[in-house]
Amino acid sequence: MSLSATQPGVGRSVLVGGAATDGAGSATHSGPTDWATLRRFSERHYEPSWLRDLRSAWWQRYQDTPLPSGQEEEWRRTPLADLPRNAELLLDAPATELDHDADLAARGVIFTDLRTAVREHPELVRAHLGIGEPVESHAAFWALSLAAWTAGTFLYVPRGVEVDGTLIARLVTDRADVAFVPHTIVAAEPGASVTVLEELVSADGAAGWFGGTVEIHAQEGSRIRYARLQRLGDGVWNIGAQRVVVGTDAEVTTLNAEVGSRVTKVGLDVQMTGRGGVSRVLGLLAAGGDQHIDINSVQELVGSHTTSDLLYLAALYDRAHAAFYGRIVVRPGAKQTSSYQECRNLLLSPGAGAEPIPVLEIETNDILRCGHGATAGAIDPVQLFYAQSRGLDADEAERMIVRGFFEQVVGQISSETIKALVLDALARRIGSSTAFDEADEADAA
Amino acid sequence: MALPNPALSQLPDNYKYGWHDPEMKPLHLMKKGLSTAVVEEISRIKGEPKWMTDLRLKAFRHFEARPMPTWGGDLTQIDFQDIYYYVTATDRAAQSWDDVPDYIRRTYDRLGIPEAEKKYLAGVGGQYDSEVVYHNIHADLEKKGVIFLGTDEALQRYPEMFREYYGTVIPANDNKLAALNTAVWSGGSFIYVPKGVHVDLPLQAYFRINTESMGQFERTLIIADEGSSVHYVEGCTAPTYSTASLHSAVVEIIVKKGARVRYTTIQNWSHNVYNLVTKRAVAYEDAVMEWVDGNLGSHLTMKYPSIYLLGERAHGEVLSIAFAGEGQHQDAGGKVIHAAPNTTSLITSKSISKGTGRTSYRGLIKVYPGCKHSKSTVRCDALILSDEARSDTYPYMEIDEEDVTIGHEATVSKVGAEQLFYLMSRGLTEAEASAMIVNGFIEPIVKELPMEYAVEMNRLIQLQMEGAVG
Numbered sequence: 048m049s050l051s052a053t054q055p056g057v058g059r060s061v062l063v064g065g066a067a068t069d070g071a072g073s074a075t076h077s078g079p080t081d082w083a084t085l086r087r088f089s090e091r092h093y094e095p096s097w098l099r100d101l102r103s104a105w106w107q108r109y110q111d112t113p114l115p116s117g118q119e120e121e122w123r124r125t126p127l128a129d130l131p132r133n134a135e136l137l138l139d140a141p142a143t144e145l146d147h148d149a150d151l152a153a154r155g156v157i158f159t160d161l162r163t164a165v166r167e168h169p170e171l172v173r174a175h176l177g178i179g180e181p182v183e184s185h186a187a188f189w190a191l192s193l194a195a196w197t198a199g200t201f202l203y204v205p206r207g208v209e210v211d212g213t214l215i216a217r218l219v220t221d222r223a224d225v226a227f228v229p230h231t232i233v234a235a236e237p238g239a240s241v242t243v244l245e246e247l248v249s250a251d252g253a254a255g256w257f258g259g260t261v262e263i264h265a266q267e268g269s270r271i272r273y274a275r276l277q278r279l280g281d282g283v284w285n286i287g288a289q290r291v292v293v294g295t296d297a298e299v300t301t302l303n304a305e306v307g308s309r310v311t312k313v314g315l316d317v318q319m320t321g322r323g324g325v326s327r328v329l330g331l332l333a334a335g336g337d338q339h340i341d342i343n344s345v346q347e348l349v350g351s352h353t354t355s356d357l358l359y360l361a362a363l364y365d366r367a368h369a370a371f372y373g374r375i376v377v378r379p380g381a382k383q384t385s386s387y388q389e390c391r392n393l394l395l396s397p398g399a400g401a402e403p404i405p406v407l408e409i410e411t412n413d414i415l416r417c418g419h420g421a422t423a424g425a426i427d428p429v430q431l432f433y434a435q436s437r438g439l440d441a442d443e444a445e446r447m448i449v450r451g452f453f454e455q456v457v458g459q460i461s462s463e464t465i466k467a468l469v470l471d472a473l474a475r476r477i478g479s480s481t482a483f484d485e486a487d488e489a490d491a492a
Numbered sequence: 493m494a495l496p497n498p499a500l501s502q503l504p505d506n507y508k509y510g511w512h513d514p515e516m517k518p519l520h521l522m523k524k525g526l527s528t529a530v531v532e533e534i535s536r537i538k539g540e541p542k543w544m545t546d547l548r549l550k551a552f553r554h555f556e557a558r559p560m561p562t563w564g565g566d567l568t569q570i571d572f573q574d575i576y577y578y579v580t581a582t583d584r585a586a587q588s589w590d591d592v593p594d595y596i597r598r599t600y601d602r603l604g605i606p607e608a609e610k611k612y613l614a615g616v617g618g619q620y621d622s623e624v625v626y627h628n629i630h631a632d633l634e635k636k637g638v639i640f641l642g643t644d645e646a647l648q649r650y651p652e653m654f655r656e657y658y659g660t661v662i663p664a665n666d667n668k669l670a671a672l673n674t675a676v677w678s679g680g681s682f683i684y685v686p687k688g689v690h691v692d693l694p695l696q697a698y699f700r701i702n703t704e705s706m707g708q709f710e711r712t713l714i715i716a717d718e719g720s721s722v723h724y725v726e727g728c729t730a731p732t733y734s735t736a737s738l739h740s741a742v743v744e745i746i747v748k749k750g751a752r753v754r755y756t757t758i759q760n761w762s763h764n765v766y767n768l769v770t771k772r773a774v775a776y777e778d779a780v781m782e783w784v785d786g787n788l789g790s791h792l793t794m795k796y797p798s799i800y801l802l803g804e805r806a807h808g809e810v811l812s813i814a815f816a817g818e819g820q821h822q823d824a825g826g827k828v829i830h831a832a833p834n835t836t837s838l839i840t841s842k843s844i845s846k847g848t849g850r851t852s853y854r855g856l857i858k859v860y861p862g863c864k865h866s867k868s869t870v871r872c873d874a875l876i877l878s879d880e881a882r883s884d885t886y887p888y889m890e891i892d893e894e895d896v897t898i899g900h901e902a903t904v905s906k907v908g909a910e911q912l913f914y915l916m917s918r919g920l921t922e923a924e925a926s927a928m929i930v931n932g933f934i935e936p937i938v939k940e941l942p943m944e945y946a947v948e949m950n951r952l953i954q955l956q957m958e959g960a961v962g
Binding site for chain 1: 874877878884886887888892893895896903
């Protein structure tokens with residue numbers, strides 16, 4: 048994967064940890080860092096004491112939380128034996144690249160690198176950082192990220208402010224052989240609205256550990272559309288986690304496009320806390336080589352009259368393997384809810400495999416709709432034959448069918464900017480179908 | 493052995509099979525508990541060959557070494573030392589109802605078995621606690637070489653064939669409860685259908701637990717030789733006690749090339765029975781295996797009938813219906829393993845939970861590499877009838893072959909207010925309307941049952957529904 052030519056703030060130096068731990072207890076995990084290193088990092092950046100205390104508390108929690116043993120239902124399909132757990136924490140981390148918009152700033156929107164946000168808006172960061180419980184399946188990794196983040200993105204939209212267009216944040220590093228656990232916060236106050244794309248890029252080659260975490264807080268009546276385009280290097284273990292909290296009448300759409308990495312093992316917890324909230328949890332996976340992608344999702348319906356729909360589509364080439372273990376949990380008080388999860392896998396070569404496991408746990412009878420669907424299979428030969436009978440060669444026909452397969456999610460992306468970037472990233476795997484592009488152009492003409 | 497909440501076991505007043513026979517004087521009532529000595533003693537009483545005694549002991553070591561499952565239902569209250577492992581009323585299986593002891597005969601009369609045998613069955617077996625008390629098959633089937641015996645008798649009479657197949661589908665070191673069964677098994681049915689023979693009417697076995705704190709561990713082995721077919725039906729009931737009983741059966745089925753087996757279970761254990769059963773079939777080239785699995789009774793059922801499709805074009809089906817009332821947990825489902833090309837499977841599950849009942853569908857579809865053109869469809873529907881009821885769906889899929897078509901779909905719904913209102917506006921009471929909706933919901937399964945069973949199933953559901961809807 049090539050990096051763009053202009054990369055400000057790309058990290059070069061890694062501070063070596065190894066000093067005796069103090070303050071935050073004894074080290075039970077040999078891991079990417081230690082408390083002394085984190086404390087020095089915090090002091091060097093003049094972090095406020097509340098933040099140092101918060102890091103210390105999460106570090107302690109990380110120490111107290113065992114790493115998955117492989118016996119857990121969520122971890123049976125992704126052994127951690129080869130996780131490069133001794134990769135060193137990337138301390139001199141790159142800042143998020145993003146466009147500063149003076150007009151937005153004037154309206155009170157804060158869109159910046161997380162470390163900058165700590166300096167300039169400490170109280171707002173404090174109000175949103177690490178609130179809520181860890182993503183359950185990834186509790187240890189969540190705690191590590193909250194303790195040891197060295198970069199990240201902060202987006203805050205005040206009450207009633209509607210941001211037009213698409214905000215773009217890029218986190219780019221040319222390092223691979225490090226542990227990097229950046230944290231992202233997206234917070235919308237009541238009635239606010241925003242669309243944002245976060246793109247993650249790292250270098251190919253060496254084995255590394257990426258443990259990025261995301262918190263999304265949508266307050267009453269707000270709308271958040273968050274897309275995450277993962278283009279990490281081909282040696283990277285991507286052990287990320289995302290927590291989404293959807294308040295009363297709020298609407299959140301998340302899209303995870305997983306393109307890069309050696310192993311991706313992401314936990315998504317979506318909590319529908321307020322009455323009448325809506326969430327759409329979308330995913331696009333294009334994997335090849337020996338890539339292994341394993342998604343754990345929880346759609347927890349707590350508030351009444353809430354809606355939560357999940358749709359993950361995977362196109363699997365070569366020896367790629369995709370697992371999906373997702374749960375819908377409808378709590379006893381969650382009356383009149385509607386929820387669905389759907390996971391579809393297109394197997395494009397004999398070595399590819401899929402394990403879709405959608406689980407329902409329903410603790411009330413007063414539901415409007417609840418269900419799931421999962422499929423795995425090759426391209427329908429009839430479709431392939433049809434496309435070829437129209438003059439496409441087999442490869443082109445396959446590409447077109449894969450793009451058509453992804454359309455079920457792509458069609459739900461309202462931002463043209465996000466759609467273009469995601470399709471472009473996916474094209475690296477599925478190839479671009481010239482016939483398809485020409486058809487697009489013809490439509491546009 | 494205590495139940496987590498003994499009061500719950502008493503609730504189904506309309507459970508009409510809850511009586512027990514006080515007159516029963518056991519010939520053998522081994523003291524409670526499990527040990528190597530108990531395993532050896534069971535084998536000794538039965539006069540078994542040494543290989544079987546050794547296999548029992550081997551399985552017992554596996555049972556002891558393995559941890560209790562921690563998934564599925566709550567098994568923490570099971571005390572393996574507080575169970576009778578071997579209780580017999582008679583020392584042989586009668587071939588005529590007149591030879592069955594009167595009080596047992598009365599029990600089977602009340603269950604309607606002799607009547608059913610006359611009318612529409614090709615053969616009947618009856619097991620009472622640990623041993624088979626009755627076994628009979630139509631003479632013409634016997635002439636064609638069909639074997640339908642109690643499993644113990646089959647071991648004595650057909651030792652070679654028995655040893656060839658026994659434990660080949662579910663080995664002694666399978667899961668903990670299957671290992672327990674292999675160690676202490678007693679009773680069950682043995683069926684062999686020769687090449688090309690079609691058994692047109694169903695064979696039935698009826699399992700009855702009478703003794704309190706009883707463990708019933710029947711072992712069933714069915715071999716359908718090439719091109720043959722057979723339909724086997726089993727029913728189960730037990731008296732209602734406030735202490736727990738354990739039913740842990742193992743069923744092995746071998747469906748050879750071009751053969752067809754259907755295995756139907758109507759499980760209506762009283763609500764103090766832990767029903768932890770391992771059922772597995774292997775199907776070879778062009779064979780068809782069908783499980784029709786109805787779970788209405790028991791305190792907790794954990795049962796996932798499975799099918800290994802080992803030959804090309806083999807087909808497997810599981811039709812599962814579960815009804816969980818007050819305090820019950822039905823953890824049921826099915827597994828199909830596609831291990832040959834062009835194999836197909838279909839799992840259909842319908843579950844209903846009511847009161848504080850909980851139904852869980854748990855299933856697996858696995859496709860091995862190279863099993864091209866495999867097709868599988870899994871369809872689960874759940875109906876939740878009360879606020880406190882719970883329904884879960886755990887469908888596992890492991891697909892390691894590209895050229896396949898695998899689909900799973902599930903829905904969960906409640907009885908809609910609009911549906912109820914419509915029916916009640918036509919003069920039905922709420923209970924009648926709910927029962928009608930439930931009957932409609934399970935229709936696709938019920939229509940697969942033989943007529944008599946379909947009627948029985950509808951009646952059982954109606955009983956379960958009485959006074960249920962609030």
